[in-house]
Amino acid sequence: MTAEKNKQQNNDFKQAAITYFKGVKAEWSKVSWPTRKQVVVETGIVLAVVIFFTLVVYFIDIIFKALLGLIK
Numbered sequence: 001m002t003a004e005k006n007k008q009q010n011n012d013f014k015q016a017a018i019t020y021f022k023g024v025k026a027e028w029s030k031v032s033w034p035t036r037k038q039v040v041v042e043t044g045i046v047l048a049v050v051i052f053f054t055l056v057v058y059f060i061d062i063i064f065k066a067l068l069g070l071i072k
Contacts, residue, residue: 034042
């Protein structure tokens with residue numbers, strides 16, 4: 001009885017996995033992939049924004065260090 005039950009569970013799992021991956025394949029074909037140019041441009045924008053805010057935080061840090069250095 002237990003062997004039959006395990007075999008049935010194994011078959012159910014295999015069928016569920018097959019159904020899942022068929023669904024993944026179907027959805028994968030619906031994905032709208034960006035063009036190479038779009039990826040390069042948007043990556044450049046992200047890097048520019050990150051560098052800008054890094055510099056802003058750095059300069060604010062320098063200003064606070066200078067102001068706190070005045071306190072004795």
